[in-house]
Amino acid sequence: MNVVDSSGWLEYFADGPNAAFFAPAIEATRELLVPTLSLYEVFKRVLQQRGEGEALQAVALMRQGQSVELTAPLTLTAVKASIEHRLPMADSIMLATAQAHGATLWTQDADFERVAGVKFVAKKPVG
Numbered sequence: 001m002n003v004v005d006s007s008g009w010l011e012y013f014a015d016g017p018n019a020a021f022f023a024p025a026i027e028a029t030r031e032l033l034v035p036t037l038s039l040y041e042v043f044k045r046v047l048q049q050r051g052e053g054e055a056l057q058a059v060a061l062m063r064q065g066q067s068v069e070l071t072a073p074l075t076l077t078a079v080k081a082s083i084e085h086r087l088p089m090a091d092s093i094m095l096a097t098a099q100a101h102g103a104t105l106w107t108q109d110a111d112f113e114r115v116a117g118v119k120f121v122a123k124k125p126v127g
Contacts, residue, residue: 001103003033003068005094006041007123008106013046013058017124018108025106025119032065035097037090039067068097087111 002025004012012022026032039059047055068074074096081099082092091111098105099117108123 003098029064034065
């Protein structure tokens with residue numbers, strides 16, 4: 001199972017320098033878990049930058065994976081991950097979601113560079 005954090009989704013949709021890194025996880029929809037927080041973050045960013053039509057298309061692609069709701073137990077696990085790894089809220093929710101489902105977290109967020117169970121690639125400059 002795989003969880004792609006919001007930065008990975010945005011990189012994939014923009015066909016950025018690391019898009020190919022995220023493609024295997026995103027395109028294997030049977031093994032893809034999508035935290036509802038990712039839906040929020042990606043929809044918001046694409047809506048701001050490209051408009052509602054493209055934002056809805058992005059979410060439709062994301063919903064091909066299995067949505068994972070933020071439950072109370074998952075929230076508490078995320079708090080512990082936040083403290084243990086010194087992660088911001090959204091990052092800790094992504095990590096906790098992946099860990100709760102025995103999934104790999106795919107990211108280009110430097111906060112995860114040395115966290116177990118994470119496939120990390122350094123963000124490359126565009127251009």
